[in-house]
Structure formats: C-alpha cells, structure tokens
Amino acid sequence: MTKTNPGNYFEDFEIGQVIRHATPRTIAAGDQALYTALYGTRFAVQSSDAFARDLNYAHAPIDDLLVFHVVFGKTVPDISLNAVANLGYAGCRFLAPVYPRDTLSAVSEVIGLKENSNGKTGVVYVRSTGYKSDGTEVLDYVRWVMVRKRDAGTPAPEPVIPELPKALAADALGDAVPLLDIEAWDDDLSGSPHRFAAYEVGEKIDHVDGMTVEEAEHQLATRLYQNTAKVHFNQYSEGKGRFGKRLVYGGHVISLARSLSFNGLGNVFHIAAINAGRHVAPLFAGDTVFAWSEVLDVATLPGREDVGALRLRTVATKDRPCTDFPLKDSEGNYVEGVILDLDYWALIPR
Amino acid sequence: MTKTNPGNYFEDFEIGQVIRHATPRTIAAGDQALYTALYGTRFAVQSSDAFARDLNYAHAPIDDLLVFHVVFGKTVPDISLNAVANLGYAGCRFLAPVYPRDTLSAVSEVIGLKENSNGKTGVVYVRSTGYKSDGTEVLDYVRWVMVRKRDAGTPAPEPVIPELPKALAADALGDAVPLLDIEAWDDDLSGSPHRFAAYEVGEKIDHVDGMTVEEAEHQLATRLYQNTAKVHFNQYSEGKGRFGKRLVYGGHVISLARSLSFNGLGNVFHIAAINAGRHVAPLFAGDTVFAWSEVLDVATLPGREDVGALRLRTVATKDRPCTDFPLKDSEGNYVEGVILDLDYWALIPR
Amino acid sequence: MTKTNPGNYFEDFEIGQVIRHATPRTIAAGDQALYTALYGTRFAVQSSDAFARDLNYAHAPIDDLLVFHVVFGKTVPDISLNAVANLGYAGCRFLAPVYPRDTLSAVSEVIGLKENSNGKTGVVYVRSTGYKSDGTEVLDYVRWVMVRKRDAGTPAPEPVIPELPKALAADALGDAVPLLDIEAWDDDLSGSPHRFAAYEVGEKIDHVDGMTVEEAEHQLATRLYQNTAKVHFNQYSEGKGRFGKRLVYGGHVISLARSLSFNGLGNVFHIAAINAGRHVAPLFAGDTVFAWSEVLDVATLPGREDVGALRLRTVATKDRPCTDFPLKDSEGNYVEGVILDLDYWALIPR
Known part of the structure; x- marks a missing residue:
C-alpha cells in the first residue's frame, strides 16, 4: 500500500x-509581485494600493x-x-x-x-x-x-x-468589487480613456503585442500555483511522449492573454465571471502568444451606477499576429494557431 | 479609431x-526579493531591515x-x-x-x-x-x-x-539618505573594510565576476518594471528583425553591473545620481556580463559628516573579462565587447 | 592592493x-513566494498562516x-x-x-x-x-x-x-517548532492521512514525480540566497571548464528533492536536523530530478506528545526514475544517476 x-x-x-x-x-504581496513579473500585468486596481483605496477597496486586491x-x-x-x-x-x-x-x-x-x-x-x-x-x-x-x-x-x-449556464446573468456579477467611488477613477493613471459606454457589441480589438514563453517562466508560474500536473515539469517523461516536450499550463495562456488585453481594454479592471473556456491547442516554450478580443455583450449591473459589464471573447494564438482576428474557418474549425477561446464577463467603470 | x-x-x-x-x-518587499533573485545584489542597507534601522532608516529601503x-x-x-x-x-x-x-x-x-x-x-x-x-x-x-x-x-x-549638466554637483546629492548614525555601520556585515577615504581619483577596480543572462530572467525583470517595450518580449517579430533575437532591456545591464560592482565597492550603498549613461552595444540572452569601475571624482557633502560621494564610471562588457579595463581604442571608439558606460555619483560611509 | x-x-x-x-x-513573505515558485513546495505549515496559527505558530514559518x-x-x-x-x-x-x-x-x-x-x-x-x-x-x-x-x-x-556526530540525538530536535495543538492538524488540508505511527524503519517510498531544471531557475534561486559561488553563474568561464557548463548549486537539489518528497511524506512538515549530506554527482540545467526516501529510524521526542521524528535518507537522481530505489552497487559505489544522498531528521504529527 x-x-x-x-x-x-x-x-x-x-x-x-x-x-x-x-x-x-x-x-502575499510577493505573490502579486511575482505574478506581475510573469505576465507584465498593468491594471491599476491590482497594481496600486493608492489607486485601489481611492476607489473604496481596502488595498489593491x-x-x-x-x-x-x-x-x-x-x-x-x-x-x-x-x-x-x-x-x-x-x-x-x-x-x-x-x-x-x-x-x-x-x-x-x-x-x-x-x-x-x-x-x-x-x-x-x-x-x-x-x-x-x-x-x-x-x-x-x-x-x-x-x-x-x-x-x-x-x-x-x-x-x-x-x-x-451558457453565460452567467449580469445580476450574478460584481460581488468581488466593493461599491466604488467612481469619481476617483483617473483615466491617466489607469492608462485608457475608454469607459463602459465606449465599447459596442461586435467590436473587435487586436491587442497587438506578442509575448514569447520560456520554460522557466511557465514552470515558475505553475509551481507558484502549487499545481502538480505532471506534463508541465518533467522533460524526461514528456520527451518520450506525444509532443516530445513539456506542455504549458492552460491557465498560463489565460493570464498572458489577459495581460496582453490591457492594450485596448485598459479600464477593464476585473474579471467578474468566466462563462466558458476552451484550450484549443497546446502551447510550448518558445512560442509567442498574441491575443484579440470581441465584445459579445454589454450589461449594466442591477443597483450599481459605478461599473458596467462587458462580455468578452478573448482569443489567444501562437506565432500568429491577430490583425485579422483569427478564429474559425468556414467549416467551424478553429484555424491554425488559435490556442485559447475564452468567454467571460469583465467590469469597467461607467 | x-x-x-x-x-x-x-x-x-x-x-x-x-x-x-x-x-x-x-x-512591496516581494519586489525587492525578486530583484535580489534577478541580480544577486548584496548591499547591506537594502538587504537588511536591522542594518538599515541601526543607521537611521525607517526600514531597508x-x-x-x-x-x-x-x-x-x-x-x-x-x-x-x-x-x-x-x-x-x-x-x-x-x-x-x-x-x-x-x-x-x-x-x-x-x-x-x-x-x-x-x-x-x-x-x-x-x-x-x-x-x-x-x-x-x-x-x-x-x-x-x-x-x-x-x-x-x-x-x-x-x-x-x-x-x-555634465555631472550633478555634490550639493545636489544625498536627499534619499537620512542623516546616518554612521557609528552603527558595521564593515563585517556590509562586506567591505573600505570607506570613503580609501578610494582615490583615477583608481580602477575590476569587479572580477561574470553573470550569464537568460531570456526568462530579463523578461521577468522587464515585466516586473511593467516596461512594455516590444523588443524585449516578442521572439516572433524580433526573430525577423535586425538581430534575429530579443534585446535585453538596458536597465537590466545597469542592475547587473551594479550588482557585480559589490565586489570592490561593497560599502558604496546608494546611487545618489546618474550623470550620464550610454548603452554602447546590445546585450542578448546567453551573453555573460562583466564590469569594472573607475573613480572619476570624490566629494564631501555639505553639512554631512556621515557619508561622502564617489563619482564612478562603471563599464560593463559582454563575454569579455575586465582585467585590462576595456573602454575605448586610440580613435576614441568603444572597444569590442563594451556594452555600457555609466557615469554616476554614489554614497559611501566616511 | x-x-x-x-x-x-x-x-x-x-x-x-x-x-x-x-x-x-x-x-520577507515575498522570499517564501519565490521559494514556492522555484520548487512548488506544498507543506501546509509553511504555506498557510491560518494552518500554522491553528497549530500554535505565530504565522507560517x-x-x-x-x-x-x-x-x-x-x-x-x-x-x-x-x-x-x-x-x-x-x-x-x-x-x-x-x-x-x-x-x-x-x-x-x-x-x-x-x-x-x-x-x-x-x-x-x-x-x-x-x-x-x-x-x-x-x-x-x-x-x-x-x-x-x-x-x-x-x-x-x-x-x-x-x-x-553520525546523527543527532532525538533530544536535540524540535527547537524550531513550538509545542503544537495537534488536535488542530487537519489531514485533508495537509494532504496526507499518514502520521508518525504509519512509517516503519526500512520503508522505502518512491516520490514518483520528476522536475526538470532550467538555467534561469537555479540562477534565480542561488542569487536569492546571495550565494556568490562562481560556478553557478558564469557560462563564459564554465564553458571553458571541466563540464563546459554551469553547475547547479547543491542546495537547489536538496530543495527539489524535499519538494518532490511531499508525495509520500506530506505530513513531514519540518526538517529538524541534517545529519549528513553528500552531493554525489553534479546537476546541470536540462536534467530532470527524481527522488526516493527510506525511513532510517523513528523516535519520539522527550516531553512532546505532539510530534515524532523520522530519520530519513532522501536520495535524488537525474534523468532516472526511482521506482527501484537506486543507490549503490555491489561494490558500494553510487550507481549512475544518483546525485544526492541526504540523511536528516524530520518531524511529523503523532
């Protein structure tokens, strides 16, 4: 035994x-520091105690x-x-x-x-x-x-x-965000002039930048999360396996895509819900991740004037820029290079 | 739009x-921890709350x-x-x-x-x-x-x-350092017996050690600083570019050189001013960084008996040890291997 | 001079x-975060303030x-x-x-x-x-x-x-652990149902999992410890040396083996003493580390009903799974692939 x-x-x-x-x-704050180093995230609420407190958070969450x-x-x-x-x-x-x-x-x-x-x-x-x-x-x-x-x-x-549920209802959103003093929201500091009303259903945004992943990076990340899935860490066994190399944890791709999405969604400060997520293809060290997003829906939250919700699809690719918003072909299959298709609700100041 | x-x-x-x-x-302290892991910096003031407090800092800065x-x-x-x-x-x-x-x-x-x-x-x-x-x-x-x-x-x-200004004046230095109780400075703990009076203008110091840079390291560092310059992160596009690879952020080189300079400048605990900096040549992952320094000037600070200032030139090289203090050739061009020429004022206990 | x-x-x-x-x-807590990211350690006492405090620690140590x-x-x-x-x-x-x-x-x-x-x-x-x-x-x-x-x-x-001493005596152990309220120990949260009484002298445990080491990882770790041994960091000089590459700090191997040992020793929450350690062969980046352990001895601690001690030998290998507990050949030489032979006392709840 x-x-x-x-x-x-x-x-x-x-x-x-x-x-x-x-x-x-x-x-600890040190985990957040390491998270920043792993993804380069720049959303002001999570980055700054002062910015978060001015809004009504206890600290930066x-x-x-x-x-x-x-x-x-x-x-x-x-x-x-x-x-x-x-x-x-x-x-x-x-x-x-x-x-x-x-x-x-x-x-x-x-x-x-x-x-x-x-x-x-x-x-x-x-x-x-x-x-x-x-x-x-x-x-x-x-x-x-x-x-x-x-x-x-x-x-x-x-x-x-x-x-x-295919998607969560708008009234299920926002529990992780205190009622904000939205007058204190500073678009210069947040890095974007675009608020809730600026986003339209059907709008697509290419997040432009690309980020190349290294073995040490995804291993550090996945261990930080104390995730023990064997395929991410063991080249001895994975080298003999289907791909011949270690797989990057799917959540690492989500965080990379979210971080890249700052360029176009800078005020979209909080993920309130994930409706659905699909890891379309594996990512490996050495690949460069790109991302684009589509606004699937917009919603106000019952009883809240401070923030609104955008339902977003964020698609990540590898070694393929997203200027043409790659997704599926005419037969409904994901095109080459797409690795993530994520459907989520996120909050943005009104 | x-x-x-x-x-x-x-x-x-x-x-x-x-x-x-x-x-x-x-x-956060976690950022400092990560900074230590990235460069191996050993200056006691920034490393130890106890050492810093004994001197009159609120904590380790x-x-x-x-x-x-x-x-x-x-x-x-x-x-x-x-x-x-x-x-x-x-x-x-x-x-x-x-x-x-x-x-x-x-x-x-x-x-x-x-x-x-x-x-x-x-x-x-x-x-x-x-x-x-x-x-x-x-x-x-x-x-x-x-x-x-x-x-x-x-x-x-x-x-x-x-x-x-070609260089800042000595009376512009020291604002970031409280008046220190310099009796509490412990040369054993700081790692060097050499104080202000031991350094002479014209003196050159080879910092001896070398540090090889990895892609994951400079990417982690540059993201920690939320620096978004594209050339550091995107192998897909840089692979098609002038160098065929990602460039290391110039500030990463400065931090490596500063950390290496501990070996010879262990009591030089604070950079008070940077007079001028030039990134002479690019650094890439896989290269090994070395450094040497020259004392350009020494100065006392008006009204301060605790610390003095050294004006230093620190030169970093790649894949080239600095035993012969490489800098410029007879025509005034930087010699092969030099990547950084930094002119700065730093403080040291008297 | x-x-x-x-x-x-x-x-x-x-x-x-x-x-x-x-x-x-x-x-700082940030050092512990980075340590977690480097090794994926999952022992509950060091991971959770709440778990540690319930037991009688001031915080997670x-x-x-x-x-x-x-x-x-x-x-x-x-x-x-x-x-x-x-x-x-x-x-x-x-x-x-x-x-x-x-x-x-x-x-x-x-x-x-x-x-x-x-x-x-x-x-x-x-x-x-x-x-x-x-x-x-x-x-x-x-x-x-x-x-x-x-x-x-x-x-x-x-x-x-x-x-x-060949090994420390049991009455020398436990000083780093306050007297614990062991009723509060929760086996679900600690990740293992096996307490002191479940381990028998002579028992061997293969820790199953493997972890591949990257250059950036061991360099980050060794710099975090402000360890300046040259062989870990300088590819320029090591490339010309005996192995042609940088050596991984031996302590990095110990931490990897300890982290892997969670799978089989999940309740063994504290290393109380290291009796002896031998780095049998060098480890290099790209190698995959495995580990197994043997229970060498068990001991109760004088005056303590909360915890007992296991004397463990943990052996680490590279690129060699440990299903057959590799150690020495018939002539007493370590077999190919063994890199660490560590003899230590560790504490576990009774």
Whole structure:
C-alpha cells in the first residue's frame, strides 16, 4: 500500500461527494509581485494600493486570475491527476476580493458523472469553491475532465449531466468589487480613456503585442500555483511522449492573454465571471502568444451606477499576429494557431 | 479609431507638455526579493531591515535601481513606444528613500524637441519625475529619444535643446539618505573594510565576476518594471528583425553591473545620481556580463559628516573579462565587447 | 592592493578563528513566494498562516531550507570562494522558527584544519551559525571544504579534526517548532492521512514525480540566497571548464528533492536536523530530478506528545526514475544517476 498519491480514478467519484483539497495557501504581496513579473500585468486596481483605496477597496486586491490559478491548482491532485483531458469550465464567478495575507483553500463537489462508451474513461463534473480561512467564498466554478477508469470492468454509474449556464446573468456579477467611488477613477493613471459606454457589441480589438514563453517562466508560474500536473515539469517523461516536450499550463495562456488585453481594454479592471473556456491547442516554450478580443455583450449591473459589464471573447494564438482576428474557418474549425477561446464577463467603470 | 495605444509620434510632443503616466505601482518587499533573485545584489542597507534601522532608516529601503526601473517603465508607453533609439539620460537624482508599500507614479514634461535633417524622425527630451502617492518626489531625470514622425510632411517645430549638466554637483546629492548614525555601520556585515577615504581619483577596480543572462530572467525583470517595450518580449517579430533575437532591456545591464560592482565597492550603498549613461552595444540572452569601475571624482557633502560621494564610471562588457579595463581604442571608439558606460555619483560611509 | 574579495586561502584560517559574514538579510513573505515558485513546495505549515496559527505558530514559518540556503550563502565569500570541493556537512540543527521580516546573519568558527599530503590544498572545518538580529540562533551546522593554499611552501598547521556526530540525538530536535495543538492538524488540508505511527524503519517510498531544471531557475534561486559561488553563474568561464557548463548549486537539489518528497511524506512538515549530506554527482540545467526516501529510524521526542521524528535518507537522481530505489552497487559505489544522498531528521504529527 503506497503512501504516494495515486490520484482518483473514475470509479472513485460519486455524485454528491465532497473533497476538501490540500494545501491552504496564504497569498502575499510577493505573490502579486511575482505574478506581475510573469505576465507584465498593468491594471491599476491590482497594481496600486493608492489607486485601489481611492476607489473604496481596502488595498489593491490580488489579481483575479492569480486567485483562480491558486484555487485551481489545489484541485489537481484530487480531480485531474489521472485525467486524459480537461474538457472545459463554466459558471465561474469571483465572489469576494482577495487581499494580501488572505489564506485560500478549496473544496470540490462532484455534480456529474458519465462513463464514456469505450468503458475505459468517464467524464467527471465538479463544482470547486475557493474560500478564505474565515469561510468567505472567493471563487466558484464548474469544470469537467475526462478521467481514466482503474478497471474497465467496473459497471458504469447512472449518468448525471449537470445543467450549465451558457453565460452567467449580469445580476450574478460584481460581488468581488466593493461599491466604488467612481469619481476617483483617473483615466491617466489607469492608462485608457475608454469607459463602459465606449465599447459596442461586435467590436473587435487586436491587442497587438506578442509575448514569447520560456520554460522557466511557465514552470515558475505553475509551481507558484502549487499545481502538480505532471506534463508541465518533467522533460524526461514528456520527451518520450506525444509532443516530445513539456506542455504549458492552460491557465498560463489565460493570464498572458489577459495581460496582453490591457492594450485596448485598459479600464477593464476585473474579471467578474468566466462563462466558458476552451484550450484549443497546446502551447510550448518558445512560442509567442498574441491575443484579440470581441465584445459579445454589454450589461449594466442591477443597483450599481459605478461599473458596467462587458462580455468578452478573448482569443489567444501562437506565432500568429491577430490583425485579422483569427478564429474559425468556414467549416467551424478553429484555424491554425488559435490556442485559447475564452468567454467571460469583465467590469469597467461607467 | 483604435482603442489600443499607438504611442506618441514626434508631432504629438510639444514643449511644456506634461504627461501623467499609467500605471501606479505599489512596491512591496516581494519586489525587492525578486530583484535580489534577478541580480544577486548584496548591499547591506537594502538587504537588511536591522542594518538599515541601526543607521537611521525607517526600514531597508527599496533598491535605487528598482525604483529607477519602475519609474522608467511607466514612461515607455507614452514616450518611447515609437522610438528608434534611446539616446541618453542625464541629471538623474534620487530624492527620497522608497520603502515597501510605497506607491510610485510618474509624470514627464517635454523640455526639448529637435527634428532630424532627414525629416523622418526627431529627438524628444523629457524630464520624468517619479513620486509617491503623498506627492513626495523620489526620482527625477532627463532622457532623450529619437522618435519617428507620423508624417514626414509635417513642418518641423522650432528646435529647443535643453542645457544638461555634465555631472550633478555634490550639493545636489544625498536627499534619499537620512542623516546616518554612521557609528552603527558595521564593515563585517556590509562586506567591505573600505570607506570613503580609501578610494582615490583615477583608481580602477575590476569587479572580477561574470553573470550569464537568460531570456526568462530579463523578461521577468522587464515585466516586473511593467516596461512594455516590444523588443524585449516578442521572439516572433524580433526573430525577423535586425538581430534575429530579443534585446535585453538596458536597465537590466545597469542592475547587473551594479550588482557585480559589490565586489570592490561593497560599502558604496546608494546611487545618489546618474550623470550620464550610454548603452554602447546590445546585450542578448546567453551573453555573460562583466564590469569594472573607475573613480572619476570624490566629494564631501555639505553639512554631512556621515557619508561622502564617489563619482564612478562603471563599464560593463559582454563575454569579455575586465582585467585590462576595456573602454575605448586610440580613435576614441568603444572597444569590442563594451556594452555600457555609466557615469554616476554614489554614497559611501566616511 | 585590491579592493575585491580574493577569498580566504587555507593559510588564512586558524583554529578558533571567528568570521562574521556579510550580508544581513531580511526574509520577507515575498522570499517564501519565490521559494514556492522555484520548487512548488506544498507543506501546509509553511504555506498557510491560518494552518500554522491553528497549530500554535505565530504565522507560517519560512521554509527550513530557505533559511539554510540564506545562511549558507553568507558563508561562501569567506569560506569557500577558493574551495576545490564541498566535502560534506554534519550536525545541522534548526533552532528557532523564522518568520517573515526576521533578519538573518551568519557567523562561522574554524573548528578543524588538515593540510592534504599534496601540500597544495587543505581541509577546513567550520561551524556556521545563523541568527536573528535579536541574537536568537536559528541554525547551526558544520561543513568542511577543501581549500587551495595560496603558497604550497607554507608549512602545514597542526592537524585538528573535529569529532562529528553520525546523527543527532532525538533530544536535540524540535527547537524550531513550538509545542503544537495537534488536535488542530487537519489531514485533508495537509494532504496526507499518514502520521508518525504509519512509517516503519526500512520503508522505502518512491516520490514518483520528476522536475526538470532550467538555467534561469537555479540562477534565480542561488542569487536569492546571495550565494556568490562562481560556478553557478558564469557560462563564459564554465564553458571553458571541466563540464563546459554551469553547475547547479547543491542546495537547489536538496530543495527539489524535499519538494518532490511531499508525495509520500506530506505530513513531514519540518526538517529538524541534517545529519549528513553528500552531493554525489553534479546537476546541470536540462536534467530532470527524481527522488526516493527510506525511513532510517523513528523516535519520539522527550516531553512532546505532539510530534515524532523520522530519520530519513532522501536520495535524488537525474534523468532516472526511482521506482527501484537506486543507490549503490555491489561494490558500494553510487550507481549512475544518483546525485544526492541526504540523511536528516524530520518531524511529523503523532
């Protein structure tokens, strides 16, 4: 009987099962400093205590995606160590600001199970929640992964497939943002003159800049999140595998795209929800990431005059500039070079 | 009409114009930790709260060059996004200590303009000032860059070339250093027995050690400073460019040279002013940086018995040890391998 | 007369000599963040303020090995700059918890000297102690290095070889851990159900995972520790040397092995003592590190019901998985691929 973690197999999950994940993690200003060094993020709210406090935050909050990655990382050893594929996420909401010295933990509930027809794998749906040590929930999302069965002979469970929203409703947004004193918002300091009213549905923005990824960078990032997925770290085994090299953590791509999006979305200071995300193709060290965004929808928030919401699709590519907004071909397949298709709600001052 | 930042062109600048830069940045102890990891700096004042407090600082101050890079980085999107070349800096003074949790912002004033005879570019001189959220100025410097014109047909402005000091006067130094209780200075802990009186004008010091630069390192550094200059990050485009590879940010070289200079200048704890700086040749990942220094001048500071000033020239090279103090050939051209020629005032205990 | 540090030669050491090392270093939460990013460590006590406080710590303590590396780094310029080889360490005890904002300094006493028969080198034994600015000792260890003589003609000193314990006694352990409220230990959050009683002498654990090392990573780590050993940083000179490349700092390997050991030793939260360590072969960037451990002994601590001690041997390899627990061949030589053989005491809740 081994003391190492073999991970859970499809048979180990059952509907309603609740898994409390290791390792609680205190997020410090130093984590935010490292996050800045990894992605070059420039959103003023997360960068400056003074800017954030003038608006009504207690301090500069920790970057939304750093919170996401830390919570996500905790779920890996229990949920996806034996995963064949990460199939998607949905219904991700940011529920409370996270500040330096907050401690984050995560718990997951199994909400769906469906064995695949080959009898060797199955799809597991979990709702994962990140919370502070005082119990405050900070993040909530559903993801589904294809997981190996330990034994193909085990009978299939009754299939349960949860209903997932295509997109969150506008009234579910904004919980992680205190009511802001928006008069204090300074467009010079934030880096963009464009507020809520300036963005129109259907508008597309090429974020212009490109960022080349190095092995040391994505490894540092993924370890910072205490994410243990083996494919990111072990060249000895990955060198013998399908791609011959280490894969970059998908969340690293999301953070790169978000950081690049500052150029065009400088006032879009907070990710309020992720409606859906798809990692279309793998990214490797040496590749250069570009991004573009489309405004899918705009919405005001009930009871709030300070901020509005943009529903955005941000698409990332590798080794392919985005001047022509690459996405899908006439048959509906993603074109060569697209690596991420992310649908999310983000807040911007009105 | 694009929402991305196209940067300013030569025609966009006018004398007296004041530009408030994005993004304010709270500097944390974690930034200093990362700075230490990037350069291996060992000056005791910036490394130790206890050492700094014994001398009369509130805490260990943030490294001078980290302050410089953060302020400089803010100016890039507005001043030098369309720059053909960074021509120089002058008159840079450090005006107040910066401590963890201080928030830095930057503002620039256009103080000089001169169109080049080709009609396609011009030189822009700006005085940039970094300040804390309470208004305290921490840094002040002039730099000049060659910037593209949007349209060669635009008429040239009246040329204005500011008068710049060759070197700052000794009475302009020391504002960023509180009056020190110099009895508390411990040469064992600082790592050098050599104080102010031990250095003589004309003395040259080979700093001996070499440091090889990796892509991940200079990218992490330059993003930490939220510096968005494209040439440092994008292998896709730089691979097609003049050098075929990414350029290392010039400030990274300055920090490497400063860190190497500890070996020989261990008590030279504070850069008080930068008189002039020239990036003689580009640095690339894989190159190994060496450095040597010459004492150009020594000065006491009016009203201060605690510290004195050394005017230093620190020269950095790549893939060339500095045992023979490489600089210029008989025709006055920098010899092969020299990448940086920096003239600055630094403080040292008496 | 040079102002650069030439390092000490064998003749410069004498029995009883006490060397106070530069540079004092304030450790911040940001150092711990960077340490997490470098190794992906997941032990709950060091990761979470909340977890640590529930147990009776003031906060999450700084990782034991980060403390070790910082103290060790300080000794390098004085003890091993002219070292031919690091021969070993012994009797290393962790004496007090280190918290963010503590400042660490180091002092060494020469306790042994023995010239080698070739007359060109000698072995120097030092006891190094790390302490906080209030004088609290945090770490104490002996190491011995082979150091060059400045002049082969210098007469040999009277040989003195200190008696070193093969392993520390159990009653010397635990000073760096307050008496814990062990009822508060949560196995879900710590990531392992296995406590003291679950481990048996002779038990071997393959830690399964592998971690590939990049140049930027080990350089960042070694500079974070302000360790100036030249072989880690200078490709220009190392490229002409014995291996043709930079060597990874041995302590980096120890930290990687410790981090990998979480998978199987998740509750082994504290290194209380290092009995002996041997760097069997060098590690280079691009190599993938694996590890396995054997339980050498178990011990209760006098007067403590909260924690017990495991004496562990952790072996690290490069480019060689550890499913078969590689160590020595029938002739007692380490087998190909083994790079580290570390014997230490670690604490685990009862």
